[in-house]
Amino acid sequence: MGSRVMTQQRQPMPERPADERVRDFDEVPIGYTAEMAVAEAQRCLQCKRPMCVEGCPVKVKIPQFVELIAQGRFSEAARKIKQTNAFPAICGRVCPQEGQCELTCVLGRRGEPVAIGRLERFAADWERAHDEVEAPAHPAPTGHSIGVVGSGPGGLACAADLAMWGHDVTVYELFHAPGGVLRYGIPRFRLPRAVLNAELDYLSKLGVTIRTNFVVGRTATIDELLQEHDAIFVATGAGLPRFLGIPGENLLGVYSANEFLTRVNLMRADRFPEYDTPVHCGDNVIVVGAGNVAMDAARTARRLGAENVTVVYRRTRGEMPARVEEIEHAEQEDVRMHFLLSPIELRGDDDGWARVAVCRRMELGEPDETGRRRPVPVEGSEFELPCDTVIVAVGSRAHPLVPDTTPDLDVSRRGYVAIDDSGATSKPGVFAGGDIVTGSATVIEAMGAGRRAAESIHRSLTGQEPPNGNGG
DSSP, X not given: OHHHHHHSOOOOOOBXXXXXXXXXXXXXXXXXXXXXXXXXXTTOOOOSSOHHHHTOTTOOOHHHHHHHHHTTOHHHXXXXXXTTOSOHHHXXXXXXXXXXXXXXXXXXXXXXXXXXXXXXXXXXXXXHHTTOOOOOOOOOOOSOEEEEEOXXXXXXXXXXXXXXXXXXXXXXXXXXXXXXHHHHTSOTTTSOHHHHHHHHHHHHHTTOEEXXXXXXXXXXXXXXXXXXXXXXXXXXXXXXXXXOOOTTTTSBTEEEHHHHHHHHHHTTGGGTXXXXXXXXXXXXXXXXXXXXXXXXXXXXXXXXXXXXXEEEOSSOGGGOXXXXXXXXXXXXXXXXXXXXXXXXXEEEOTTSBEEEEEEEEEXXXXXXXXXXXXXXXXXXXXXXXEOSEEXXXXXXXXXXXXXXXXXXXXXXXXXXXXXXXXXXXXXXXEEEOTHHHHSSOOHHHHHHXXXXXXXXXXXXXXXXXXXXXXXX
8 A cells, every 4th residue: 555655646626717717706726525535635644753743833633634534534534623723624725735734744755745735625614514513512611711802813723722721712803804814815716705704603612702893902902901801812913014115106006915905805896796896906907026915916806807917026936935826826817927027116197097117127136034035126127017006915014003002012123012932922911923923924823823822821821731732
């Protein structure tokens, strides 16, 4: 069997054709069949020292759940995942497994690693589709109350663990619906709302209360929440957009990717004409940046009817931070990539609408602090690209509302909340994690930070180690 496993090809993920999917916001990957999932799971070598678990920020019990799939015990596999990750249907879709758990898979040394993310998605979808989702029994209450600020992936992961360990947990969310970046930052074609809502429903079954339309720092401050709770976990993310700082960015038709995706996702522009949402998207769209958010914005623009969508990136394809799968999907959907190019000015018409992006060619110099070669301008190489919509997707930064309204909360020079190794901030009883601490990162990294903070909060309140895994 060993030789068969080593030579067996990885099961490809079925996907909808590009010419069909670009006309709607339905999900692109179709998902494994049961037969495909079993065949893929049987590739796993069941290593005695599973490096894949070391590569997972939330330490999912990967060999165990994969073996359950190989045996056809699909819903049991989903429950095994939920011992350490309450949201497998989300993570199976949006986590960059190729740079985490799959990167450390032994099979990847000679061929393709086990498709851990696809199997995670399959198990969660099977459990939900067959109405076999079971919330574990509620533990005895500890008598402790925790407030979680923000319902993005970090806050949700922290809330799930704390609830599983018997704490009373309330999540505070500023929008009218929970999910944070999972709801407003990721398009439906990557994360269907029915999947997100089902995962959030599981959180409610764990006993977590979610309060929406609650702006911490305005509705109530951290100090006021500390009068109601024994501890607070701040997971407000990094939702304040960065811009290029070039002339013309205040023209009409220029968005941050954050605003563009939020308008589409929360105001239901992805369901036009059922909902008539004010999102201008012209025929010639330029997206500046090359991360996953840039790919999401570019692919969303195509679905809103843009004829020509061009991604402009100042480095080369090899330096693109987006997932390979997202880049390939974008190119399949006729998104064009222009490399070694940087906008230096936007010019508008008499009515104030963006019409031209003046771009300068770049070349790669010495590596910068990220390890990537620094782009250097090529003098005299400027030229013009026509545009009527420009979407700036060059990262985000910490929103200052919570730090500015919380005395004694230390922040870094860039405004991120400072924590120690346990996740504790300088303010007693207040912990933090995710993008508000690290800057923009992945969904699963934020979840890992949430889990680590939950463990620290549990220890600080009870003086005991948390139960083994999410619910033991």
